[in-house]
Amino acid sequence: MHQAYLLTGCRRLAFESVEHAFPQAWEHWPEVARDPDPVGWTRARTHDYALSPxxxxxxxxxxxxxxxxxxxxxxxxxxxxxxxxxxxxxxGLGLTVFEAAAETEASTAAVRGRLRHARTTLAATPEAARGALRARVGQEAAATLAHPRSVRASSERRLRLMTRSVTAVTVVLAVLVGVFVQIGR
Structure with missing residues (x-):
């Protein structure tokens, strides 16, 4: 949540981003479980959703x-x-340039250039020392952000609703096909 908030500046969009990433992680669990960095997998989905144009x-x-x-x-x-x-x-998270390049699917040269530009821009801010972003990743007051249990419960509720909807549509289609087959005889 903290990272998504820093990326968007909007608490609601940060919550939506995390809420979007967890059902994807559960749907792709075999892939996530084999991934050497499951947290990075989920973080990448959260960041992609948060920064979607x-x-x-x-x-x-x-x-x-x-x-x-x-x-x-x-x-x-x-x-x-x-x-x-x-x-x-x-x-903010302390990843190396190589790890960030792998996670963002960019070259290390591109990541170095982006990081150099970002650091130059942030250095113009008086309070922005090198560790300012790292402090802000964990600094956000917990009361202002959604509790992880509520994110998980909301994601599970949405997944159950989607499963029930698909099941209902399948049953209706099966009944309609059966009716049309009987009419055609």
Whole structure:
């Protein structure tokens, strides 16, 4: 949640991003279980959803209009999405350039360039020392973010609803096919 919030500046979109990633992890569990970094797999899905360009087309309540009061967050949100993600991965989480390149599916040269640009932009902010982003990844007040159990419960509820809907549509289609077969005889 903290990382998605730093990427988007919107608590609701951060919650949606995490809520989107966990059902994908459960649906692809055999792949996730074999992955050497299951947390990275889920984090990549969260970041991809959070930074999706389609979110710009819809109105999301809670999306900030003016720059946030936190100057580091404001400077981070002014960066292009790829640079923002690289900064959160390397400076916020402490991943190496090689790990960030693997997770973002980019070359190490591209990640180095993005990180250099992000650090230059963030260094212009008075409070932005090298560890400022790392402190902000874990600094967000827990009361303002969704509890992990609520994210999981919501994801499971959505998955159950989807399963029931698909089952109902399948039964209706089977009945309709049966009726049309009987009429055709």
């Amino acid at each position: 389609w979110h710009r087309l819809r109105r999301v309540p809670g999306r900030p209009g003016p720059a946030p009061a936190d100057p580091v967050l404001g400077a981070l949100l002014a960066l292009p999405p790829r640079h923002r993600r690289t900064a959160v991965l390397c400076d």
